Amino acid sequence: MMAASSSRSCLQYVFHLAQDNLDFRLPEILALLALREKPFHPDGKFKEKSPYWCLNGLSEVDVRAIMARSVCAKSAFELWGHGHTQSELRTSLLNYPLENMAPFMHKDSKYKINVYTFNKTLLFADRIKRIDALDYLPFEGTVSLKNPQHIFCMLEDYGSDPNNIPEHPNYIYFGRWIADGQRELIRSHSVKNRHFIGNTSMDAGLSFIMANHAKVKENDLVYDPFVGTGSLLVACSHFGAYVCGTDIDYNTIHGKGRSSRINQKWRGPDENIRANLRQYGIEKMYLDVMVSDASKSVWREAALFDAIITDPPYGIRESTRRTGSHKEITKPADGIYAESHVPVTQAYHLSDIFTDLLNFSAHHLVLGGRLVYWLPVYRPEYCEEMVPLNPCLQLISNCEQTLSSHTSRRLITMEKIKEPEDLDSMVHLADPRFSPYQGHNAFREKYFSGLNKRRGKEDNKSDFNGV
């Protein structure tokens, strides 16, 4: 039913969501609502996979703020009417309080009406028919297609099955356009046009989604322990956070070595993370990056970061390694050679990477701060119990991005809910998911045995494009 109240504070809004990355949409909107301390109040018809969500309990200012951040939402509208048929829509619109419509329909206003269809393309003539049929609405202004003050939209939902498109829409909404989401960032920040890139640079859209899941906000301090070319720092600094990162790879941190571009052999003189932020006019948010092994924290023991957001190595496109050796190493004597000593590296098992990451986050996030990271998964054997846990971190969301029929990666979001009491309390040996070795080694073995089984049949690297 329509919002019966005439108060503008009790309006309903309809969000038009993009139909890609379906799993990521709800956690994104929930995080953006939480940033404004607003609850999620969908109407009774809410279906997570639908392109249209009707939300209650928001103000226009809330909706604009959410759209100023959302990469998953295309647009938001103040809902004036809805129904299964044009006739139901008409009844609903005629019941909508006139005083809510009047400020946008007076004779001095310029307006236009758009028709959006989901899962069907309408002929131009049919769109015009839809608009003409709205003659029962008291529009008094002039139509202006180029310079409207107010834009109204009819949104028609023809379901989600492209092989079974109904003749008439399953549902229709009509409302006043409020704002567009930030889909444009996907194009403007595409890694294709990024100054400094690598083989595993994170896709722009996903980087912004990660920053949203992490509830990154202005003046936050955000850290990426596997920073690579800094794609996640770009997204976080776009939302006003100060950013820093570390990576074990000297060449990546210093922007040296072989280029990842097809027509370029070596990286140019200014190909580095700072230059990436400069490219988008946000260099002032860059703190620094340094060469460091994530398995050996260099940070002082304190809750330093508002968010930790990262894409750890999966060992597909780049090796998982850390400093150290199983053999006895002859350390250089202190003195002139000590500074130039480059430590040897050994394998860094996936299980240890995630245990270390959770432990580090439990210690170095502020209370309420979020850890957002990717977990690679061998789909046939994945179950939720494989997601690493930590007693100080609450699991907020777990979203799948399918990479192939057998592989995917899951975007895990956790929030720090308590301070670690002492180092021993960080590991609850009774629960394998809190254990640094048992649960995870099983996960890792299955993950790689699954991949290995398929090696030869398929090119794994194409499964993990960008990993």
Ligand SMILES: C[S@@+](CC[C@H](N)C(=O)[O-])C[C@H]1O[C@@H](n2cnc3c(N)ncnc32)[C@H](O)[C@@H]1O
């Ligand atoms: C998947 S990539 C991160 C890509 C990054 N998000 C970007 O957009 O470019 C993982 C990174 O982890 C780094 N790495 C691997 N082992 C590490 C370790 N032990 N400590 C820190 N960084 C490590 C690799 O050098 C690589 O740059």
